[in-house]
Amino acid sequence: MAPSDPHDSQQLHPSTKVLTEGFDPRLSVGSARPAVFRSSTYVFSSPEAAERAFDLSAGRARAEEGEAVDLIYSRFNHPNAEILEDQVVALEDGATAALAFNCGMAAIMTALLTLLRPGQSIIYTVPIYGGTQHFIQDYLSAWGVVGVLVHSGQTERLDHAIATAENLAVVLLETPANPTLMMTDIRRASATAAERKTRDSESRPVVIVDNTLLGPAFQHPLTLGADLVAYSGTKYLSGFSDMLAGVLLAKDPELIRRIRPTRGLFGTILQPDECWLLTGRLPTVRLRMSRASKNAQRIAEALASNPKVKRVIYPTLFPDADQRRIYEKQCDYPGAMFSLDFAGGKRAAFDFLRHLRVARNAVSLGGVETLACHPKTTTHSGFAEEEFRQAGVTDGLVRVSVGIEDWRDLLADFEQALAAV
Ligand SMILES: *Cc1c(COP(=O)(O)O)cnc(C)c1O
Numbered sequence: 001m002a003p004s005d006p007h008d009s010q011q012l013h014p015s016t017k018v019l020t021e022g023f024d025p026r027l028s029v030g031s032a033r034p035a036v037f038r039s040s041t042y043v044f045s046s047p048e049a050a051e052r053a054f055d056l057s058a059g060r061a062r063a064e065e066g067e068a069v070d071l072i073y074s075r076f077n078h079p080n081a082e083i084l085e086d087q088v089v090a091l092e093d094g095a096t097a098a099l100a101f102n103c104g105m106a107a108i109m110t111a112l113l114t115l116l117r118p119g120q121s122i123i124y125t126v127p128i129y130g131g132t133q134h135f136i137q138d139y140l141s142a143w144g145v146v147g148v149l150v151h152s153g154q155t156e157r158l159d160h161a162i163a164t165a166e167n168l169a170v171v172l173l174e175t176p177a178n179p180t181l182m183m184t185d186i187r188r189a190s191a192t193a194a195e196r197k198t199r200d201s202e203s204r205p206v207v208i209v210d211n212t213l214l215g216p217a218f219q220h221p222l223t224l225g226a227d228l229v230a231y232s233g234t235k236y237l238s239g240f241s242d243m244l245a246g247v248l249l250a251k252d253p254e255l256i257r258r259i260r261p262t263r264g265l266f267g268t269i270l271q272p273d274e275c276w277l278l279t280g281r282l283p284t285v286r287l288r289m290s291r292a293s294k295n296a297q298r299i300a301e302a303l304a305s306n307p308k309v310k311r312v313i314y315p316t317l318f319p320d321a322d323q324r325r326i327y328e329k330q331c332d333y334p335g336a337m338f339s340l341d342f343a344g345g346k347r348a349a350f351d352f353l354r355h356l357r358v359a360r361n362a363v364s365l366g367g368v369e370t371l372a373c374h375p376k377t378t379t380h381s382g383f384a385e386e387e388f389r390q391a392g393v394t395d396g397l398v399r400v401s402v403g404i405e406d407w408r409d410l411l412a413d414f415e416q417a418l419a420a421v
Helices: 014-020 045-059 079-092 104-115 130-143 155-164 188-202 253-266 272-303 321-330 345-355 383-393 407-419
Strands: 097-101 122-125 146-151 168-176 204-211 228-232 245-251 311-313 337-341 370-371 397-401
Touching: 014 079, 014 272, 014 311, 079 097, 079 228, 079 245, 079 272, 079 407, 097 104, 097 253, 104 130, 104 204, 104 228, 104 253, 122 155, 122 383, 130 146, 130 168, 146 155, 155 188, 188 204, 188 321, 245 253, 272 311, 272 345, 272 407, 321 407, 345 370, 345 397, 345 407
Parallel strands: 122 146, 122 168, 168 204, 204 228
Antiparallel strands: 097 245, 228 245, 311 337, 337 397, 370 397
């Protein structure tokens, strides 16, 4: 089967598509894997081709089906970004187009600055990534954008906010939330957002899902009605805690066409070497995530009965019926993050972290190595007391990102650290 045949390739599964699509060896002198094109500028095939490339880049013209367009300058686009984008589309169910960014925050900020104008509002779920919250509350607000905060897990309240917020332009969901893994019903929120258009002929708010914690392997927001998926590629996509990257993916290529010029203006595109590195990591994302999720499930469920731990937060252990319903409906597997809550508070949490030998005490997540941190004093330390309470970030909470080590070694490590608490 010719990998370039779009009709045949639609039958293929993501793990096959990522290895057969989006890269033409003929454009890399026959190299079986992509070359790196580090050039900052590109030679035009003719002055007419240069004129056409600028018209297309500025949005003054629309490319014909199959039209070959000259590259211009690497802040706008370059071959390694194109290869990465085509291959990451293959991994995300429901996606047709993507953009690569130099980190997750760059992806989120570039999307929001394209889609929001002063006087418009954005609904967002909390807990949400700290940088995202800071950007909405402290930067966008100063530019006249109204942020409407809804706590994750409050399904009715989110519906109400989406139905009633004035001049609503964006709904930004982060699910599961970090570090409490509270889930938001993507299908329901997207349906409520879609109803606004039919009700009062407003334009439909764009629904964005930060899918960093469960995608692209276990949660597929674009098939549940979301418009845009955002990733910190720094986490599972790259997987080795050795680079920063971000990705946006859309169901409708028009949305990506809208955001692309903002990326070109801000220079938030991922550099060629990093694109090449990330492209090489994509074929193993599902393998790494599957192994890490199986490890995490075994360990979380084993630790649930350990008397030293007050509570293990993990999707298969959710006590709340609505949270269980959302998990079962929209996630294929529970993922590789869990949190432990210690009755002994900060002191117990610190003792536990101090005694880990296999797992390391570090922030970030999604790498092949297991990392653990104390959110209250690190990733979430900027919160006010009320925010800690509402987000469920307690003194005794430890967040764990499980890697691909042998799960028996990890469980033994956690058990010996618990014994020292
Ligand atoms: C890490 C992270 C981000 C930010 O990504 P960077 O690559 O660090 O810019 C955004 N959202 C979530 C859920 C994250 O975990």
